[in-house]
Amino acid sequence: MAKITYIEHDGTEHGVDVEDGMTVMEGAIRNMVPGIDADCGGACACATCHVYVDEAWAAKAGERSSMEESMLDFASDVRDNSRLSCQIKVSGVLDGLIVRMPEEQG
Amino acid sequence: MNDREWRRLAKGIVIIGGGQAGLSAAAELRKRKYAGPVTVLAGEAALPYQRPPLSKTYLAGEMALDRLWLKPEAFYARAGIDLRTDMRARAIDRANGEVICEDGSRIAYDDLILATGGEARRLPIPGAQLEGVHVLRTLAEADALSAALERAKTLVIIGAGYIGLEVAASSRKRGKEVVVLEAADRPMARTASSLLSGWFGAIHRGYGVDLRVGAAVNRIVGEDRVTGVKVADEVIEADLVLIAAGLTPNVGLAQAAGLDVSDGIEVDAQARTSDPHIYAVGDVARFTLARYGRSVRLESVHNAIEQDKAAARAIMGEGEPYDPVPWFWSDQYELKLQIAGLIEGSDTLVRRGDPEEGRFALFHLKDGALIACEAVNCAPEFMAAQRMIAAGARPDPEKLRDQSVAMKDFLS
Numbered sequence: 001m002a003k004i005t006y007i008e009h010d011g012t013e014h015g016v017d018v019e020d021g022m023t024v025m026e027g028a029i030r031n032m033v034p035g036i037d038a039d040c041g042g043a044c045a046c047a048t049c050h051v052y053v054d055e056a057w058a059a060k061a062g063e064r065s066s067m068e069e070s071m072l073d074f075a076s077d078v079r080d081n082s083r084l085s086c087q088i089k090v091s092g093v094l095d096g097l098i099v100r101m102p103e104e105q106g
Numbered sequence: 107m108n109d110r111e112w113r114r115l116a117k118g119i120v121i122i123g124g125g126q127a128g129l130s131a132a133a134e135l136r137k138r139k140y141a142g143p144v145t146v147l148a149g150e151a152a153l154p155y156q157r158p159p160l161s162k163t164y165l166a167g168e169m170a171l172d173r174l175w176l177k178p179e180a181f182y183a184r185a186g187i188d189l190r191t192d193m194r195a196r197a198i199d200r201a202n203g204e205v206i207c208e209d210g211s212r213i214a215y216d217d218l219i220l221a222t223g224g225e226a227r228r229l230p231i232p233g234a235q236l237e238g239v240h241v242l243r244t245l246a247e248a249d250a251l252s253a254a255l256e257r258a259k260t261l262v263i264i265g266a267g268y269i270g271l272e273v274a275a276s277s278r279k280r281g282k283e284v285v286v287l288e289a290a291d292r293p294m295a296r297t298a299s300s301l302l303s304g305w306f307g308a309i310h311r312g313y314g315v316d317l318r319v320g321a322a323v324n325r326i327v328g329e330d331r332v333t334g335v336k337v338a339d340e341v342i343e344a345d346l347v348l349i350a351a352g353l354t355p356n357v358g359l360a361q362a363a364g365l366d367v368s369d370g371i372e373v374d375a376q377a378r379t380s381d382p383h384i385y386a387v388g389d390v391a392r393f394t395l396a397r398y399g400r401s402v403r404l405e406s407v408h409n410a411i412e413q414d415k416a417a418a419r420a421i422m423g424e425g426e427p428y429d430p431v432p433w434f435w436s437d438q439y440e441l442k443l444q445i446a447g448l449i450e451g452s453d454t455l456v457r458r459g460d461p462e463e464g465r466f467a468l469f470h471l472k473d474g475a476l477i478a479c480e481a482v483n484c485a486p487e488f489m490a491a492q493r494m495i496a497a498g499a500r501p502d503p504e505k506l507r508d509q510s511v512a513m514k515d516f517l518s
Contacts (some may be wrong), residue, residue: 022173030178032185047489067485074489075388 002095006033006051010105018090022077023088024099025049035101036085048105049085050075054098060096061088108136116142119421120205122359123221124148126157127388128408129176129264131219131414132187136374138422145188145213147195147205153179158407160248161272162437167252174245176329199364200381206371208485215516217421219389220360220371220379220386221328221414224353224405229264233326239347254346259283262344263322263333266293268436270350271306274315275438287321287335288309296352297434299449299468306438306459313439315471353405355390368392370403377413385421389412396429397495398477400450406434431495433488442465444488447478447495456503458487467491473499486513493517 006014018027028036028049050072053061055071058081064072068087072078085099093100119135121128124146132144148154155174163169174295182189190207197206204212226241228234239342240251251273255261261277263270263396274284288295292303308438310317318337327341329333334341358365366372366380370392377385377393388410392403404413409432416428436443441464452470459466466488477497479491494501505511 026173030175032177032181070486071489073486073512074493 001089002097003100004090004094005096006035007098007100008033010103012072015026021089022090023086024051024088024090024094024097025084028085035105037105039056044080047071047084049077050078050102050105051085051099052079052102053081053083053088054100055081057094057097060093065102066072076104092097118143118145118217119217119219120215120220121146121219121221123219123223123388123390124150124154124189124191125221125388126176127223127414128219128221129154131221131387131418133177133185133419134415136185136187137422138418138424140418140422142216143188143265144186145190145214147193147207147424148189148191149194150190150244150246153191155245156196156407157243159433160245161242161269162276165248165252165255165273166276177485178343179297180229187356193359195359196211196360199383200363200384203383206352216383218384219414220384220390221388221410222356222359222386223389224355226349227351227354229323229349231323231325231353233328233332234349236328236332236347237330238328238332239326239349241349242273243353251348255280255282257476260285260344260347261346261348262287262342263348263350264335265352266290266307266317267296267350267352267404268294268434269312269414270348271438272436273348273350274310274317275313275419276317278313278439283316284314285335286318286335287323287342288317288319289322291296291319293319293449297445297449299452299455299470299480301455302443302468302482305482306441306481309439309441353389353402357390360384360386360390374496375429376418377417377428378420385417389419393450395432397431397452398426400448401433402448404432406432408433408486433492440483442483443483444485445478446481446488447476449478449480452477454503455461456506458507458509459484469501469503469506470473471501471503476501490514490516508512 004018014033025038027046068084145212149273154176159169195205196208203246204214218513222384226243260283262285268285293307294303321337324336332347355370360371371386371390373386373393377387389405395402436446449470454471456469467481467484476494481488
């Protein structure tokens with residue numbers, strides 16, 4: 001279990017508990033956090049679950065895969081800390097994780 | 107009229123169907139601040155769930171049940187959506203603007219959305235009703251197939267479309283002998299190009315699937331339980347059979363209510379049926395896709411999500427025409443197939459990447475314009491193609507072929 005704080009583009013914060021084994025994307029969808037669309041259901045195939053991982057958590061959230069890297073080409077306003085949230089698996093290591101949402105998906 | 111008054115006067119919106127399309131419509135109405143009652147009649151007992159994994163990770167035993175739910179149970183109350191599971195509609199009373207439920211109760215509507223989807227088609231051949239013969243569309247059917255697969259040695263799949271091939275891949279993962287019988291001369295004949303069909307066929311054979319094309323099934327053999335499948339003069343032994351022969355759209359309610367129905371419920375670009383207060387969305391809706399100038403009924407998650415947004419917009423008086431670039435995906439073994447657009451009518455094929463390496467894209471052009479792309483483990487090609495098709499792009503075939511030109515460069 002990890003507590004994850006999702007921050008919408010307008011600054012609205014959503015703190016939710018996400019079970020181990022889920023993805024950060026699923027944590028948002030299941031808890032009705034707006035700002036993550038995840039049109040493809042988590043298959044790394046649509047780039048609509050784009051988030052910015054808080055700098056302090058970047059290393060713990062892991063590296064982008066090459067597939068993820070190439071999908072991020074199609075997201076808007078991509079930065080160094082951009083990730084696709086369907087590709088970040090949740091475990092205790094991420095307890096306290098903070099992610100921010102871009103202004104728009106896709 | 108202020109909000110409160112309006113809410114008092116509104117009878118509300120009723121959605122028949124608790125699949126992806128029905129649920130997305132309900133969620134979209136709330137997102138657009140629709141304040142009246144929203145009722146969803148879901149014929150199945152389960153909470154609304156994702157169908158795509160049923161033939162893929164869920165059947166392979168790699169995805170737990172609770173990850174299938176589209177929304178957690180608490181969502182419905184919190185969003186003010188009256189979800190009634192295990193409740194079918196019996197009829198639509200258009201004169202009074204009411205839906206008559208199976209239990210005789212009536213629900214009044216201002217607008218009605220039909221998201222009735224379809225049922226897995228059972229073939230009209232002898233033996234199709236024998237025990238051990240399955241179809242796959244619903245969660246209950248997936249659970250029944252999965253349990254039967256546990257005990258089975260040889261699974262014969264009739265039909266080599268997406269569902270048939272995905273089940274073949276998932277069943278090979280579970281160590282089962284798999285035979286796939288396809289009546290057409292190639293797998294995925296209805297949706298894929300012949301180059302892609304041939305390549306997927308070879309992949310399945312490489313994984314040990316006995317894939318036979320041009321194999322029309324005469325009958326399913328057995329006393330009480332299935333023991334085999336008869337093709338021409340040969341009986342292929344089977345202790346489990348899956349009929350994967352496509353979908354029959356559930357048009358019964360619409361037809362009985364006198365709406366225009368053909369293969370699907372006819373709707374316009376706002377997802378409106380021949381009754382201006384009744385909409386139809388998702389797998390069951392037939393409409394003219396202006397972009398391709400043809401009538402289609404799209405069986406895809408993408409269409410299920412987007413068409414009901416179009417209906418929700420129209421109900422809220424914000425209707426802009428729905429003219430999507432359709433897209434589809436399929437997961438088989440370690441392959442992710444993504445298809446953008448519709449291939450039919452293409453006059454030029456451009457290949458990018460090497461099939462030998464397991465990642466490539468096939469671009470289909472018509473009169474110089476990109477109309478479709480089939481991408482295998484090539485998400486960037488797929489993503490770019492979607493946008494290029496939407497923009498009516500006319501890419502230079504030589505550049506498309508050249509992998510040193512990045513796909514995003516085609517978008518500028």
